Amino acid sequence: PNRTPKSLVLDIEELADQLSIGEKFYVIGYSMGGQATWGCIKYIPHRLAGVALVAPAVNYWWKSLPLNVSTQGFNSQPKRNQWAFRVAHYAPWLLYWWNTQTWFPGSCMANRDLSVLSEPDKDIMSKLGSSTRPYLAEIRQQGIHESMNRDTIVGFGSWEFD
Structure with missing residues (x-):
């Protein structure tokens, strides 16, 4: 913790x-x-x-990224992801609540919503199927917070050296 x-x-x-x-x-x-x-x-x-x-994750709040690049990247995300990323950045202790409450949609990742993927990515995912991913059950074995939420906080939170 x-x-x-x-x-x-x-x-x-x-x-x-x-x-x-x-x-x-x-x-x-x-x-x-x-x-x-x-x-x-x-x-x-x-x-x-x-x-x-x-293929590292990109934090839209990094000061070293040009503002126009980070803004364009952030704005290309679905609104539900934009809000989840804001929560992860500004109030990481609220992210689990944000992704499980029902008033607003949580992030696409937390809700397994593949609509954020490009058409070629969706095609690849459908061809792979779950049989080629035997580790799928292990991904969330420590719970949603340790898998999806912690990754979101790491990716979009404040790093002590950014």
């Missing part, structure tokens, strides 16, 4: 030490792993041999 970007990085550093992989190591951040990767760049650059970001 008291995780921070820095504590996550210190866990990564400790794991690398416990695995005895050497003084320097590579980090690859995929999707939500981008936060951990950026954290490694910020807090332990002296331990990194290299870094790769693969």
Whole structure:
């Protein structure tokens, strides 16, 4: 519950030490792993041999993004996602309530609404089916907050180094 970007990085550093992989190591951040990767760049650059970001989540509130780019990206999201992202950014402790209350629609992700996907993405998803994703049940095994809400908070909340 008291995780921070820095504590996550210190866990990564400790794991690398416990695995005895050497003084320097590579980090690859995929999707939500981008936060951990950026954290490694910020807090332990002296331990990194290299870094790769693969399709990282983009936080629309990052100060380093040009305002017109972040505004255009944010406005391209469905309204229900815009509101969920605002809640995650400004009041993360309310996100679980936001996604479970019934007065307003929660985020597309929390409600498994695939309408946010492009037509080619929908086509790929229908071809894959659930048989090619045996891990599907494990995604939410710790509950909706630890899976979907925590990812939304990580992706759109305030990072201590943004």
